[in-house]
Amino acid sequence: xxxxxxxxxxxxxxxRQQNTSVGEDKRSGIDxxxxxxxxxxxxxxxxxxxxxxxxxxxxxxxxxxxLNIESGALSTIPFIRRFVGVQNAIYNHEYFKGFGKALIQIxxxxxxxxxxxxxxxxxxxxxxxxxxxxxxxxxxxxTFLENIQVKxxxxxxxxxxxxxxxxxxxxxxxxKKLLDKFGNKSPEYLGESVKNNGNIIVKVLxxxxxxxxxxSSVFLGLxxxxxxxxxxxxxxxxxxxxxxxxxxxxCGAILGAIGAYAGAFGSLAGLGIGSYxxxxxxxKINSNL
Numbered sequence: 001x002x003x004x005x006x007x008x009x010x011x012x013x014x015x016r017q018q019n020t021s022v023g024e025d026k027r028s029g030i031d032x033x034x035x036x037x038x039x040x041x042x043x044x045x046x047x048x049x050x051x052x053x054x055x056x057x058x059x060x061x062x063x064x065x066x067l068n069i070e071s072g073a074l075s076t077i078p079f080i081r082r083f084v085g086v087q088n089a090i091y092n093h094e095y096f097k098g099f100g101k102a103l104i105q106i107x108x109x110x111x112x113x114x115x116x117x118x119x120x121x122x123x124x125x126x127x128x129x130x131x132x133x134x135x136x137x138x139x140x141x142x143t144f145l146e147n148i149q150v151k152x153x154x155x156x157x158x159x160x161x162x163x164x165x166x167x168x169x170x171x172x173x174x175x176k177k178l179l180d181k182f183g184n185k186s187p188e189y190l191g192e193s194v195k196n197n198g199n200i201i202v203k204v205l206x207x208x209x210x211x212x213x214x215x216s217s218v219f220l221g222l223x224x225x226x227x228x229x230x231x232x233x234x235x236x237x238x239x240x241x242x243x244x245x246x247x248x249x250x251c252g253a254i255l256g257a258i259g260a261y262a263g264a265f266g267s268l269a270g271l272g273i274g275s276y277x278x279x280x281x282x283x284k285i286n287s288n289l
Contacts, residue, residue, distance in 0.1 A: 076272035078112035097223040111142030118264035128263035133193035134207040138166045139215035170209035207257035220245045244282040251278030
C-alpha cells in the first residue's frame with residue numbers, strides 16, 4: 001500500500017483503505033458529496049424558474065382601464081352594452097346588481113330592438129335625418145311594462161301612480177331655471193316631443209335632461225346598496241357609487257343628445273359610447289379616492 005502513494009492517480013477512494021478515522025470521515029463526507037459544475041447549476045435553476053410560472057401562475061386582473069376602441073364600438077349595440085354591465089357586476093361578485101341589470105335588459109328588449117331597427121334603416125338608406133325634437137325617455141316607456149292593466153282596480157291604481165312618477169330631470173323646476181340662465185327660450189311641442197330653442201348649450205342640455213329618467217337613476221342607486229353595506233368605509237363607497245352612477249348616466253345622455261342631431265343611428269352610437277366613456281371616467285376618478 002505504501003508503494004501506491006508514489007502514484008496518487010491510482011489511489012482508491014475506498015474509506016476502508018484509508019487511515020482516516022470513521023468519526024472524521026462521517027463529518028467531512030467528502031467522498032460522498034457531488035460537486036456540480038456552476039454552469040450546470042445555473043441551467044437547472046433556469047429550467048426550474050421556467051416551469052415554476054406554470055405551476056404557480058401569477059394572478060392578473062383582467063379589468064383594463066385603458067380606452068379600447070373595439071369595446072367602445074360594441075357598446076353602441078344596446079344588447080351588448082347591457083350584457084357587459086351584467087357581466088362586470090358578476091365578475092366583481094356583485095350578484096344583486098348583476099341580477100337587477102339582467103332584469104332591466106330583459107325588460108328593455110322591445111325598445112332596444114326598435115332603436116336598432118331605426119338605426120339600421122338609416123344606415124341602409126344613408127339617410128341620417130336631423131331630429132330637432134326630443135321625446136322624453138322613461139323607465140317604463142317602450143318596455144314590456146308599458147301600459148299594463150289588470151283586473152284588480154286597486155292594483156291598477158298603484159300601477160298608474162308608478163307611471164305618473166316616471167319623469168325625467170327636465171320636468172323639475174330647478175333644471176328649467178338652470179336652462180333659462182343659459183338663455184333658454186320658449187320651447188315648442190310636438191305631441192310628447194319637445195324642441196328647445198336657444199343656443200347650442202341650451203339645446204344639448206335640454207335634450208340630455210330629457211334622456212335621464214328619475215326612476216332609472218333610483219334603481220341604479222338601489223343596485224349599489226349591497227356594495228355600500230359590505231364596504232369597510234361606507235361613506236367612501238357611497239361617494240364612489242354616486243360617481244359611477246352620475247358619470248355613466250350623464251356621459252351617455254350628453255353624447256346621445258349630441259348624436260341625435262345625426263338621426264337614430266347617431267343617438268344610439270352616442271348613448272353607447274357615452275356610457276362606455278362614463279364608466280371609464282368613473283373608474284379613473286374612483287381609483288384615486
